[in-house]
Amino acid sequence: MKQLAKHFVATAILGSALVSGSAMAEQKIGVVDVQSVFQAMPQAAEIANNIQMEFKDQIDEVNQLQQDGQFYAERLQRDAATMSDQEKKELQQKIQSVRQQLAEKGQPLQQNIQRRQNEERNKLLGLIKQAIDGVADKGNFDLVLTSNAVSFTKEQYDISEQVLNQVKKTN
Template identity: 55%
Template sequence: MKSLNKALSIAAILGLSLMSVVASAAQKIAVVDVQLVLQSLPQVAAIEQKINSEFEAQIQEVTAMREEGNFLMEKLQREAATMSEEQKQELQQQIQALGQQMQQKGQPLQQNMQRRTAEERNKLLGLIKQAIDGIAAADGYDMVINAQSVPFAKDQFDISQKVLDQVSKAN
């Protein structure tokens, strides 16, 4: 009786393990390289141009300050031998004040540009997610994995180009 129960238990375990192998073999899995898709989108260049034009006046202001600071430093280096100590100190103070102004304007500008870039990037990631969901549903994929999480996948499982094509058409 004990050997019969043992045999039935082993048979049940083997049967369940075979069913799980069959069930996992029936799953359809795809891979997508989200970073590659994001970098390849034509919308990325348009977004970059949009953000640059949005902050164009501030960028020009900081650039002009940088150029003026460079000019004053070159002037100090060129003419230091013929300047009095008072003139040198005055020029150094101008350079220092200009550097502080540039930092006060440049740092918030950089933060604002990074914030806007992240907002636009998140919109694109949303479009990519929608495209992945749509392709997965249409082609019957049970699972779509980010290609960077997988050490190797055959090209036949990669749907990155399909996602890129679909998102490129979105805008």
């Protein structure tokens, strides 16, 4: 009786292994390099330019403050030997004022730019996801993985170009 049970279990395991092996062979798998698709999207460059234009005035103001601060610091270093104590003190106060303005304007500007970039990146990633779904549906793929989740794949499984073409059509 024990012998029969062992044979039954062994047969069941072998049968399930054969069935699962044949089932896996029938699956269609694709791989997408989302990062390269994102970078190749024409919308990505357009959005980067739009964000730069959106914050152009503030960026210019911060850049001017940086230039002013650098100018004052160089002047203090260069002319300190010939300046009076009062002139040195005034120049140091200007430098401190510029640093304070940079802190007040620079960090919030950087945070706002980062927030906008994240918003726009998420929109583009949504477009990529829709394109992946569309390509996978048309190609009858059972599974689509991102390239960073796969250590090796043959080029025939890479559907990144198809996804990029799909994303370009949605432009």
